[in-house]
Amino acid sequence: MTQLLLLAVTAVGLLAAIPADSLKDPREVHLRNLRQLTTGGKNAEAYFSFAGDMLCFQSSPAGSACDQIFIMDTAGRRLKRISTGHGRTTCAYFLPDGRLLYATTHLADTACPPPPERTAGYVWPIYATYDIVIADTATGAILQRLTMTDGYDAEATVSPRGDRIVFTSARDGDLELYSCNLDGSDLRRLTFTPGYDGGAFFSFDGTEIVYRAHHPTGAELEEYRELLRRQLVRPNHMELFVMNADGTNIRQITRNGAANFAPFFHPDGRRIIFSSNLHDPTRRTFSLYIINKDGTGLKRITYGAAFDGFPMFSPDGKKLLFCSSRGAHRPGEFNIFIADWVDEPDTSPDNPR
Template sequence: MYSFKLIRCTALFFIAGIITKSVKAQSADSLIYPDEKHFKNIQQLTFNGDNAEAYWSYDDKQVIFQRKYEKEGIMCDRMFIGNIPEKGKQFVFKQLSSGLGRTTCGYFLPGGTEVVYASTHLGGDSCPPVPDRAQYGNRYLWPVYGSYDIFLADTSGKIIKQLTKTNGYDAEATLSPDGKKMIFTSDRNGDLDLYVMDLATEKVMQITHELGYDGGAWFSPDGTKIIWRASRPKTPEDIKDYKDLLSKGLVAPTQMEVFIANADGSHQQQITSLGQANWAPNFTPDGKRIIFCSNYEYKHGFPFNMYLMNLDGSGLEKISHGNGFDAFPMFSYDGKKLMFSSNRSSGGGYDINLFMVDWEE
């Protein structure tokens, strides 16, 4: 949903008028750290701003991502799409969303001509306010804006349909492999839970019910399982804190673990017990393992690296070895490449850029 920083009506036509070329394609394997044995032929796709949640089209030819770059007047996340470049070529991308409100979590439908994403534009043209962390002891917090709804749009930017219409937060959507079902997070029943929508009928089913934040869910490649991140407050103090923050449209994403279940929500199991923030989970293309992001090795909460794990929680393997931020991994559907967001080229600075590597087992 959101990238961790260092400490830090219905027929609306979207204007896809901003077209951007990355400064140059980066292929220097100096950006691959020692022990990153699965990475080869790294390509840096973006070179400034905060670029995150880059997800492949089903044919591996395009990517959709969210971007914020105040120097370009992009004051909060907007949705962008671009074609995957050949090695050594520039990454050319264009703005998909209108620039009204804030957007998050874009995802292609099969065919590559339509996408879903969440937007706050029905709640106002401006970027929604960010939390004042000083009011909460300078804790790291995620806002869960009640103005977020999920929309279906084509790749020219035209909104085709508003998919969610309930009051409150609806976001973090991804699709089943056949594109027929959408899994997303909503607080429509008073807590942040997972829901599945049949896109043909728009019938919605709630599939998690335990107190805590359930989000960032993905279907397995065969569509039979789901994986997601969740918080599970247990003590009276933690429960009160979670509920108090949620009543203000906030969550503290510093204690999360990865869960797996059948696609209908049955047989839920926690598969990480590492402590701290374990999030952005996704399946490997063969469906036999997961890849996720964690800061569990570092007591002060940073850096974040990516890890592999078997579906039963065994076989933990560290994949990235940076000293900053590596997250939001997604394999191409053919399993040959990995896309992720990182600040590895900015010397640990604030810019979060998109990187693509050839994947080697």
């Protein structure tokens, strides 16, 4: 176990955060004291624990074929692999007691599943062998398997109330959102419109859910269904939606025709931070934006990097966690960054920021 941990630390990179304000664009006035928590490989989907002192994330270190799940503290220390090292894993999220949810394919096959076929263009794999498990962060042992149905089960997150899980599943033939108790009981389907509903997060008071969705019609719907039969989706167009935690009162927030994803509520419950390529006519670069949940007040937060995504506010709203390609040493490298969040920045000319 000690050797495995040392290998994991070496592969993911850092043992402590590195100051990274030199990688911050001057226009990023909402960010201060930027620190880089990982270096090398592909590191993404980092999320705070309920106490705000630990982070979970997925990483595909250099030379690794498949993502695995890790935890570390908010200074980039106490790094530990939690997943088994088999199959492909994704979408980790802490439970209130410190246990960890994540999706894994290794229960069906310990081998790494093949990447998507290139003939389909840019697509995401929706592996039917993904199932959601609960793991002990002390030992890495899987304590419970939450899903056992045929088809994709992943993208699970937990209400800050500590009572419900929301996740994406293809169990009924389409990619829809479902919620359940922490032990998997009281399963409820929340969305019913054909298309991909996913990437859901609760508001801090647990009363609402924000998510991304694409609801094609006509020939585009048939293409979506054909790709889904091949366990693929094409994420070129995704808009943001908000609904009540029970699935009622669904409202569309964005209507820009871009790829908007990874939405997360600000602790004030009024604003949503997310990643989008809406600024780029080529649709190849992604930055962070914030918007009111009624669709007004859109504001760009990050600039310069080819990719900024997966933003999450700390429980007290003082920190912003995100994944970025800034400072990467090679194509395809993504690292995890944390910054102090400045809600009302001083933009006067004499402010050094």
